Amino acid sequence: MKLSVQTKRYLIIVLGIIIFLPPISLIPSFFGSVSICGAPFCMRMLFSTEGFIAMSKVLFVGLFMLIVIFTISFFAGRFFCSYVCPIGGITELGSKIAPKKLKINYSWISAPAVRYSYLAAFIILPVLGVGSICCSYCNFSIISSLFGSVTSPASRILLITFGGMVNLAMIILLGFLAAGGRAYCNFLCPIGAIDGIFNWLGSKIKKFKRIRIDKTNCGSCGQCIEACPVWAIEKAEDNSMKINQISCITCKICIKKCPAKAISYRKG
Amino acid sequence: MNRMKHLFIIVITIVITFTVCTIAAMYTPPDFGHSVTMITNNGGISRHPVLLGLNEAEYVLFASGTVKAPYKGSVKVVLEGDPKIEHKIYSRYPPSLNLGIHKFHEFGNDTIKNIYPWEKYALVVYIKPKNKIDKAANYNLRFYDLESGNTVLSIPIKFNELDNFNISKKDRRPYSKAHDSKTISPRKKDTISINKSLHKVSCCEE
Numbered sequence: 069m070k071l072s073v074q075t076k077r078y079l080i081i082v083l084g085i086i087i088f089l090p091p092i093s094l095i096p097s098f099f100g101s102v103s104i105c106g107a108p109f110c111m112r113m114l115f116s117t118e119g120f121i122a123m124s125k126v127l128f129v130g131l132f133m134l135i136v137i138f139t140i141s142f143f144a145g146r147f148f149c150s151y152v153c154p155i156g157g158i159t160e161l162g163s164k165i166a167p168k169k170l171k172i173n174y175s176w177i178s179a180p181a182v183r184y185s186y187l188a189a190f191i192i193l194p195v196l197g198v199g200s201i202c203c204s205y206c207n208f209s210i211i212s213s214l215f216g217s218v219t220s221p222a223s224r225i226l227l228i229t230f231g232g233m234v235n236l237a238m239i240i241l242l243g244f245l246a247a248g249g250r251a252y253c254n255f256l257c258p259i260g261a262i263d264g265i266f267n268w269l270g271s272k273i274k275k276f277k278r279i280r281i282d283k284t285n286c287g288s289c290g291q292c293i294e295a296c297p298v299w300a301i302e303k304a305e306d307n308s309m310k311i312n313q314i315s316c317i318t319c320k321i322c323i324k325k326c327p328a329k330a331i332s333y334r335k336g
Numbered sequence: 337m338n339r340m341k342h343l344f345i346i347v348i349t350i351v352i353t354f355t356v357c358t359i360a361a362m363y364t365p366p367d368f369g370h371s372v373t374m375i376t377n378n379g380g381i382s383r384h385p386v387l388l389g390l391n392e393a394e395y396v397l398f399a400s401g402t403v404k405a406p407y408k409g410s411v412k413v414v415l416e417g418d419p420k421i422e423h424k425i426y427s428r429y430p431p432s433l434n435l436g437i438h439k440f441h442e443f444g445n446d447t448i449k450n451i452y453p454w455e456k457y458a459l460v461v462y463i464k465p466k467n468k469i470d471k472a473a474n475y476n477l478r479f480y481d482l483e484s485g486n487t488v489l490s491i492p493i494k495f496n497e498l499d500n501f502n503i504s505k506k507d508r509r510p511y512s513k514a515h516d517s518k519t520i521s522p523r524k525k526d527t528i529s530i531n532k533s534l535h536k537v538s539c540c541e542e
Contacts, residue, residue: 091432100438100456101429181349189357199361203370219432222460229368229396 073320077150081157088154090216090223099129104154104208111137113202115191115258134259141263142270145278145318145333149253149260155211156253156260156317159239160297163249173247175299179254180264180314187261207243207252210235248297254315264314271313274336279316279323283308285330292322292331366498367392371491373401375411375451375479380489386477389498391470395463399477399491400428405453410482412447413459417475417493421465428458447482472496 071079087094088104096104104110111130137148149156163171186201194200203209210232216223226232242252253260271278281292281301286309292301293309300315301322309330323331366389374381381404388395415423427448430440441457442449448457461477472495479489 092435093431094435094437097431097435097437100440101458178346178349181346182353185350185353186357189354189361193358193361198358199363201357201361204365205360216432220426220428222426222428222458225396225426225460225462226398228394230365231368 072324074324077319078157078161080151081154081161084152084154084157085215089158089212091219104212110208111259112206112208115187115202137259137263138266141266143276145270146260146263146267146316147318149263149317150319153253155207156250156257158211159207159243159246159252160249162244163246166244170245171247172241172245172251174242174251174255175247177255179299180312182255183257183261183264186256187258190258204231205235205238205256207235207239207256210239214239248299250297250317253317254298260317264316267316267318268314271336277333277335278313279311279318279320279331279333280336281309281311282330282332285328286326287328287330289327291325291327295321295325297321364498366390367394368396368398369493370398370400371477373399373489373491374404375401375407375457375488376404377407377486377488379487380479382489382491385492385494387498388493388495390472390495391468393464393468397461397463397477397491397493398458399461400458401456401489403451403453403455403457407481407488408450408452409484409488410447410449411451411488412480412482414446414478414480415461415463415475415493416478417473421463421469421475423461423463426460426462428460429456469495 086092088096090096093101093104111134114130114134140147151157190201194202210227213223213226213232214236217227227236238256239252242255243249246252267278270276288303288307288309290303290309293299293303297319298315298317300312300317302310302312304310318333320333323333325331364387369386369388371382371384371386373383386397388397413425415421415425425446427443429443434440441451441455443459448459451457475493475495477491477493478487480486481488
């Protein structure tokens with residue numbers, strides 16, 4: 069039986085969930101933690117001043133992971149976001165189950181503008197002493213608790229707070245109920261934001277493979293625009309399709325959707 | 337014209353996002369506090385007191401941290417303060433399905449057993465007072481070495497009316513201190529007169 073690219077991707081996401089999230093959380097177990105939240109490899113905390121101080125003793129693990137992720141994104145595309153990340157993956161899978169009637173389309177919002185102002189706030193606000201949005205509004209923390217709550221009372225308790233409820237609402241509205249299931253990733257993930265920059269930089273080098281559109285074959289039907297979970301494809305002024313590499317997560321959904329086979333993962 | 341409109345929308349989006357983020361960062365939830373701490377031989381490190389609001393039905397305090405060398409031993413965790421409030425302490429470790437890859441410390445009877453240098457701990461304190469806390473009160477989550485009785489960590493918990501958006505910039509910077517700093521920067525707006533000795537985490541009654 070031959071599995072399609074998307075089936076393989078979803079299977080890898082499920083594997084990522086088993087490896088990273090409680091109750092099994094195989095990888096966090098190596099480092100003596102039950103979840104990826106607050107563990108040495110919390111890569112988001114590294115961006116905020118308080119996180120940097122708190123994590124300084126174990127910084128190398130998070131830094132190593134970031135370097136690996138950004139290197140892959142630069143040379144090959146955002147495979148961490150689309151294939152491995154258990155948090156983005158779970159919301160994407162969850163959104164497949166959610167009824168179509170309830171789906172919210174956020175594509176009218178300029179995702180890069182939100183994403184990069186969020187990233188700026190994420191880094192600047194703690195430095196200015198305003199406060200931090202690092203852990204209080206983190207989908208990694210809430211999904212970890214959500215999974216952990218099946219067996220751990222401590223995780224259940226973390227969910228019942230006001231912050232827990234706000235986070236849960238954000239996960240539902242920007243994840244499970246979002247068209248494509250990736251609105252949270254697209255708007256509020258600081259790692260994804262930086263990853264997008266590396267992906268965009270790498271796409272400028274023609275030797276590196278990326279999702280690219282062959283304009284000669286493209287019929288401008290717009291099916292790829294609808295299929296893209298991160299609204300990375302837009303219609304240019306000349307009616308041709310254009311991939312916004314700063315948003316693209318290399319999920320390859322558009323390749324399958326394109327009736328003219330004009331989209332492929334190839335060198336530029 | 338279209339280009340100008342597009343640019344205008346992007347600027348507005350950036351301004352709105354930054355404003356929402358700033359408000360979110362300034363907001364302190366009344367029922368939850370997280371303290372990143374460190375257990376040490378000389379009283380422990382907790383960089384700021386945990387601020388909780390009044391009249392909530394339940395509160396959750398999350399205390400996580402690392403054990404600093406050379407401390408090792410078993411630690412009893414006690415919520416101190418008057419009047420006593422109903423609470424329960426949970427450990428976030430070990431995982432539900434322990435694969436035996438890493439050694440996790442045991443937790444039972446409010447005691448973290450046999451912790452060693454550079455190990456981590458994460459406790460969740462669930463406070464559900466019978467009578468709502470309706471006036472300012474100071475509590476302490478104190479960690480005692482089971483053998484010597486010495487305090488190895490103390491986390492001040494302050495129940496008070498939270499004036500979220502009027503806290504001065506300086507007081508919002510508890511983390512700017514060095515990791516080994518034993519001072520805690522309290523919020524100026526706090527109406528409780530804070531005993532100076534409380535700021536030093538290493539202070540102890542014994």
